[in-house]
Amino acid sequence: MKIMVIGAGQMGGGIAQVMAANNHVTYLNDISMELIHKRVDFIGAILQKNVDKGKISPDQRMETLSRILPTISLDDAADCDLIIEAIVENMEAKASIFSKLDLICKPSCIFASNTSSLPLTEIAACTNRPDRVIGMHFMNPVPVMKLVEIIRGLATSDETYEVIKQLAKDIAKVPVEVRDVPGFVSNRVLQLMINEAIYCLYEGVATPQGIDTVMKLGMNNPMGPLELADFIGLDTVLAIMETLYHGYGDCKYRPCPLLRQYVKAGWYGKKSGRGFYQY
Numbered sequence: 001m002k003i004m005v006i007g008a009g010q011m012g013g014g015i016a017q018v019m020a021a022n023n024h025v026t027y028l029n030d031i032s033m034e035l036i037h038k039r040v041d042f043i044g045a046i047l048q049k050n051v052d053k054g055k056i057s058p059d060q061r062m063e064t065l066s067r068i069l070p071t072i073s074l075d076d077a078a079d080c081d082l083i084i085e086a087i088v089e090n091m092e093a094k095a096s097i098f099s100k101l102d103l104i105c106k107p108s109c110i111f112a113s114n115t116s117s118l119p120l121t122e123i124a125a126c127t128n129r130p131d132r133v134i135g136m137h138f139m140n141p142v143p144v145m146k147l148v149e150i151i152r153g154l155a156t157s158d159e160t161y162e163v164i165k166q167l168a169k170d171i172a173k174v175p176v177e178v179r180d181v182p183g184f185v186s187n188r189v190l191q192l193m194i195n196e197a198i199y200c201l202y203e204g205v206a207t208p209q210g211i212d213t214v215m216k217l218g219m220n221n222p223m224g225p226l227e228l229a230d231f232i233g234l235d236t237v238l239a240i241m242e243t244l245y246h247g248y249g250d251c252k253y254r255p256c257p258l259l260r261q262y263v264k265a266g267w268y269g270k271k272s273g274r275g276f277y278q279y
């Protein structure tokens with residue numbers, strides 16, 4: 001399968017790495033070559049660690065990297081069989097990309113979005129191929145996490161669903177079908193915990209380290225909720241909370257004011273160097 005991954009951030013990079021490691025020629029697209037090369041260097045470093053650990057050979061590393069083709073032109077999507085979009089969690093941005101791709105890509109090309117929370121049915125409605133639009137929601141870090149939530153929009157065809165489910169299995173992930181509701185299952189559950197942890201900090205219940213230690217040692221979570229929020233990106237966490245809040249109209253999903261303030265300050269977590277912790 002020839003694939004284009006759009007967005008060379010932490011998710012797009014991980015998706016491109018996994019697809020290329022599984023023999024798929026994969027374009028990696030972003031708004032600048034500099035961003036893409038930075039991500040390819042990061043992938044190269046992760047693969048080098050795997051070589052050092054004896055998990056893959058140096059040749060396998062080079063072959064995987066050679067299958068990742070950097071591009072800033074959406075026109076390269078013309079001969080692709082699958083698009084996986086992983087840009088910012090914003091409906092206008094995603095709608096704009098998919099309506100452009102609809103004119104460029106061949107009719108058989110499937111459009112998958114890695115959105116964390118946005119309605120696939122609405123994304124599909126921006127195209128003339130709603131039967132070929134689907135959610136393929138990977139977890140972070142993509143090369144490590146086994147789950148892929150698969151979300152069918154109102155018009156997604158059985159054929160599209162079967163292709164994507166099989167692809168997820170072929171790359172050694174575990175697909176779970178989820179209905180097209182705000183936040184799906186993963187973020188409907190996870191972000192409530194993260195938002196509540198931010199409220200604990202906002203109300204002075206404990207320090208960030210205290211809150212994370214409770215959840216790590218008390219619940220055996222690999223990361224505490226504030227560390228995890230920093231890892232996901234606080235801009236993304238806020239965007240997901242807004243989708244949940246507006247989507248369900250229920251005040252239990254109201255984003256904590258402290259989260260809004262951090263995002264306004266540009267404190268996006270690990271990717272910007274500062275969030276609940278400093279990096």
Ligand code: CAA
Pocket residue numbers: 014046049053115116138139140141142143144145186187190222223228232
């Ligand atoms: N890319 C690729 N591989 C990575 C990586 C990355 N960014 N970060 C870590 N790894 C690999 C390491 O190379 C290592 O591999 P080996 O086992 O082969 O040696 C393995 O992951 C474990 O890494 P470390 O030993 O360095 O660190 P760790 O044991 O603390 O594990 C972790 C790191 C896997 C990230 C772990 O802390 C964890 O599971 N955290 C929770 C992650 C999580 O909950 N993800 C879901 C977020 S929510 C989401 O994704 C949905 C959404 O829409 C927001």
Ligand code: NAD
Pocket residue numbers: 006007008009010011012029030031035085086087088089090093097114115116117137138139140231232233236271
């Ligand atoms: P990120 O901020 O790390 O990366 C986003 C990338 O998209 C940036 O490199 C940016 O330059 C690029 N981009 C923005 N507009 C673009 C455009 N018009 N064309 C091409 N590239 C563009 O974000 P991320 O954490 O990788 O998240 C990306 C998507 O994946 C979001 O929809 C997010 O909700 C979802 N997601 C995130 C996580 C997570 O843990 N961070 C997990 C699962 C899903």
